Amino acid sequence: MSQTASIKDVATHAQVAVGTVSNVLNYPDRVSQRTKERVLKSIAELGFVRNDAARQLRAGQSRTIGLIVLDVGNPFFSSVARAAEDAATALGSVVLVGDSGQDSSREAHYMDLFQEQRVQGLLISPVGDVGERIDTLRERGVPTVLVDELADTDRCSSVSVDDQEGGYLAAKHLLDLGRRRLAFVGTPSIRQVASRLKGAQRAVAEVSGASVEVLDSAGQTVLAGRQVGNSLVERAPERRPEAVFCSNDLLALGVMQSLTMLRTVKIPEDIALIGYDDIDFAISAVVPLSSIRQPTEALGRTAIELLAEEQDNGGTKHRAVVFTPELVVRQSTAGAPN
Amino acid sequence: MSQTASIKDVATHAQVAVGTVSNVLNYPDRVSQRTKERVLKSIAELGFVRNDAARQLRAGQSRTIGLIVLDVGNPFFSSVARAAEDAATALGSVVLVGDSGQDSSREAHYMDLFQEQRVQGLLISPVGDVGERIDTLRERGVPTVLVDELADTDRCSSVSVDDQEGGYLAAKHLLDLGRRRLAFVGTPSIRQVASRLKGAQRAVAEVSGASVEVLDSAGQTVLAGRQVGNSLVERAPERRPEAVFCSNDLLALGVMQSLTMLRTVKIPEDIALIGYDDIDFAISAVVPLSSIRQPTEALGRTAIELLAEEQDNGGTKHRAVVFTPELVVRQSTAGAPN
DNA sequence: ACTCGTCTTTGAATCGTTTCATTTGTTACG
DNA sequence: CGTAACAAATGAAACGATTCAAAGACGAGT
Numbered sequence: 001m002s003q004t005a006s007i008k009d010v011a012t013h014a015q016v017a018v019g020t021v022s023n024v025l026n027y028p029d030r031v032s033q034r035t036k037e038r039v040l041k042s043i044a045e046l047g048f049v050r051n052d053a054a055r056q057l058r059a060g061q062s063r064t065i066g067l068i069v070l071d072v073g074n075p076f077f078s079s080v081a082r083a084a085e086d087a088a089t090a091l092g093s094v095v096l097v098g099d100s101g102q103d104s105s106r107e108a109h110y111m112d113l114f115q116e117q118r119v120q121g122l123l124i125s126p127v128g129d130v131g132e133r134i135d136t137l138r139e140r141g142v143p144t145v146l147v148d149e150l151a152d153t154d155r156c157s158s159v160s161v162d163d164q165e166g167g168y169l170a171a172k173h174l175l176d177l178g179r180r181r182l183a184f185v186g187t188p189s190i191r192q193v194a195s196r197l198k199g200a201q202r203a204v205a206e207v208s209g210a211s212v213e214v215l216d217s218a219g220q221t222v223l224a225g226r227q228v229g230n231s232l233v234e235r236a237p238e239r240r241p242e243a244v245f246c247s248n249d250l251l252a253l254g255v256m257q258s259l260t261m262l263r264t265v266k267i268p269e270d271i272a273l274i275g276y277d278d279i280d281f282a283i284s285a286v287v288p289l290s291s292i293r294q295p296t297e298a299l300g301r302t303a304i305e306l307l308a309e310e311q312d313n314g315g316t317k318h319r320a321v322v323f324t325p326e327l328v329v330r331q332s333t334a335g336a337p338n
Numbered sequence: 339m340s341q342t343a344s345i346k347d348v349a350t351h352a353q354v355a356v357g358t359v360s361n362v363l364n365y366p367d368r369v370s371q372r373t374k375e376r377v378l379k380s381i382a383e384l385g386f387v388r389n390d391a392a393r394q395l396r397a398g399q400s401r402t403i404g405l406i407v408l409d410v411g412n413p414f415f416s417s418v419a420r421a422a423e424d425a426a427t428a429l430g431s432v433v434l435v436g437d438s439g440q441d442s443s444r445e446a447h448y449m450d451l452f453q454e455q456r457v458q459g460l461l462i463s464p465v466g467d468v469g470e471r472i473d474t475l476r477e478r479g480v481p482t483v484l485v486d487e488l489a490d491t492d493r494c495s496s497v498s499v500d501d502q503e504g505g506y507l508a509a510k511h512l513l514d515l516g517r518r519r520l521a522f523v524g525t526p527s528i529r530q531v532a533s534r535l536k537g538a539q540r541a542v543a544e545v546s547g548a549s550v551e552v553l554d555s556a557g558q559t560v561l562a563g564r565q566v567g568n569s570l571v572e573r574a575p576e577r578r579p580e581a582v583f584c585s586n587d588l589l590a591l592g593v594m595q596s597l598t599m600l601r602t603v604k605i606p607e608d609i610a611l612i613g614y615d616d617i618d619f620a621i622s623a624v625v626p627l628s629s630i631r632q633p634t635e636a637l638g639r640t641a642i643e644l645l646a647e648e649q650d651n652g653g654t655k656h657r658a659v660v661f662t663p664e665l666v667v668r669q670s671t672a673g674a675p676n
Numbered sequence: 677a678c679t680c681g682t683c684t685t686t687g688a689a690t691c692g693t694t695t696c697a698t699t700t701g702t703t704a705c706g
Numbered sequence: 707c708g709t710a711a712c713a714a715a716t717g718a719a720a721c722g723a724t725t726c727a728a729a730g731a732c733g734a735g736t
Contacts, residue, residue, distance in 0.1 A: 026694075050693080058693050082437070099423075286598060345722065345724095358686075369685085391723090395693085
């Protein structure tokens with residue numbers, strides 16, 4: 001009994017046909033009570049475990065959904081992934097997570113892998129331009145849903161968050177506090193960041209006398225944020241912005257660390273500070289950080305739903321769902337509005 | 339063309355036998371240049387993609403390795419996972435990651451799933467007692483390696499880090515700074531935490547006049563750390579410990595936040611602070627945090643290596659590899675030793 | 677022309693499951 | 707007693723790749 005028993009072994013042991021064993025597993029109602037018991041007993045005795053490869057081969061498709069993210073270490077993506085997994089589990093599917101690490105060759109590798117696995121569908125937060133590959137996938141009957149990226153609905157479905165709106169919300173909030181000289185910290189070369197900046201600029205344009213200065217950070221990490229923060233501390237007080245909007249929470253936490261460490265600048269009195277993503281760490285920062293919350297669970301859940309839709313309609317109809325981000329006010333931007 | 343082509347379709351299209359197509363894919367040297375080219379051309383034209391299920395069925399085993407972790411959100415585990423993935427990729431395997439979320443029913447679910455997939459082996463950071471299940475797996479020819487948990491080498495292999503040594507290192511370092519009244523923050527109900535505490539107590543026992551107070555935290559999060567920190571601030575200064583050792587970095591960061599926010603206690607002058615894990619965030623904390631580094635990449639890599647060993651020797655020989663943690667000194671414990 | 681050896685190619689058998697048209701068994705009713 | 711109606715069980719065919727014994731092609735040597 002060292003190696004795994006097959007359905008045939010079970011059939012022999014229980015003295016029934018293989019089809020009957022299969023029925024016990026898949027359509028218990030078609031089998032009489034007596035036989036069912038006998039088969040189940042044999043299964044237990046032989047320690048039989050279904051061979052998924054054989055199942056899939058016969059079925060022509062796996063019960064697996066591929067998910068390719070830019071960075072599993074990023075709380076935003078791990079949260080989306082978890083939600084997707086939960087939603088998939090409810091549908092009897094499993095999610096395989098691949099981490100592209102923003103590298104398009106790794107991305108391609110996972111796409112190939114998932115195709116060989118005959119996944120039910122693919123959720124992807126693309127690194128570069130994957131339009132053509134997605135066309136190919138569609139032709140081969142693999143529905144694809146873009147995650148955190150707006151899709152051309154002729155091509156495929158997508159779930160994303162309105163980054164421009166998020167940027168607008170953040171800047172508007174700072175302006176409502178009476179702040180006029182704003183600073184935006186981030187790397188606008190990233191599409192999502194550029195949109196957030198654009199939204200912020202729109203809000204600023206609506207208020208006369210308001211301005212926003214762009215501080216291009218070297219990356220989106222805590223460390224990059226501290227560098228920006230240090231440069232702010234070095235400025236003459238009157239040249240410092242009255243409010244800072246960072247394109248993600250890690251940056252904001254870095255800026256906060258610089259400012260609070262030097263103790264010359266108070267948050268929020270001297271500089272109001274807001275981040276983006278509302279990661280778990282934001283609430284427990286030295287000064288609890290205001291942020292723009294993205295509905296990560298909804299993203300993950302909806303991605304799976306859209307995939308299911310595509311499977312139903314044969315991948316002919318696509319839909320782009322855009323969520324609205326939400327302002328979360330905490331101490332780092334506390335203060336009476338003007 | 340809409341659905342995926344099979345090897346048979348390729349054979350027909352290229353006017354060769356199926357076996358030849360298979361050889362082109364698996365043993366290119368056996369095939370003549372001319373035929374190879376023709377087959378490859380057909381593959382490209384038909385957009386043929388190998389069906390992994392069929393391969394696995396024939397092979398009897400998949401090229402997949404299952405990894406079950408306690409929490410993918412935890413940087414420690416995501417780092418181990420990444421290292422394991424890289425090592426597995428080099429061997430031509432793929433790692434499937436399952437998140438048990440410290441829930442033994444989810445853990446069991448993934449174990450079942452991985453068995454159905456006929457994984458090459460299983461890496462697991464167990465929630466509860468999985469000894470029996472591992473015995474079953476071994477009987478069925480699925481080698482298992484415990485991760486971050488010492489194994490009985492009669493049963494299976496394991497990779498872990500000497501937690502007691504780590505605790506000893508941390509406490510010793512604090513004592514070397516001249517601090518005598520130490521506090522340990524953590525939840526000793528967790529095995530790893532208990533070992534770290536034990537190590538700390540051993541170090542304390544070696545120094546006359548030294549003591550360590552145990553502060554049981556409600557969890558291992560930043561928030562839990564802040565609660566402990568607040569309770570320290572509320573104490574009369576002379577009743578505060580001179581040094582604090584937290585069983586993980588998140589806790590330490592929480593403690594740090596409380597202490598620095600209140601500004602009555604200075605780190606490291608009044609209280610020296612050290613954490614555990616050396617997560618990326620530690621270096622960029624308000625006061626850069628000293629910590630005990632665990633060799634996460636080595637853990638992941640070695641886990642895969644041990645699995646390969648077990649596959650070679652048929653799962654008969656097991657080995658327990660124990661790594662030694664490393665002290666990383668930063669500003670939070672700076673100061674001349676006595 | 678024939679044989680031997682080497683290099684290619686062939687195609688049937690196999691892996692373990694699901695499916696489904698058939699067969700077998702049972703009960704009810706005229 | 708015959709048979710219709712239904713339930714349960716059967717087992718061969720299929721899924722798509724790999725394997726391997728056998729056949730085929732070709733050139734060299736005699």
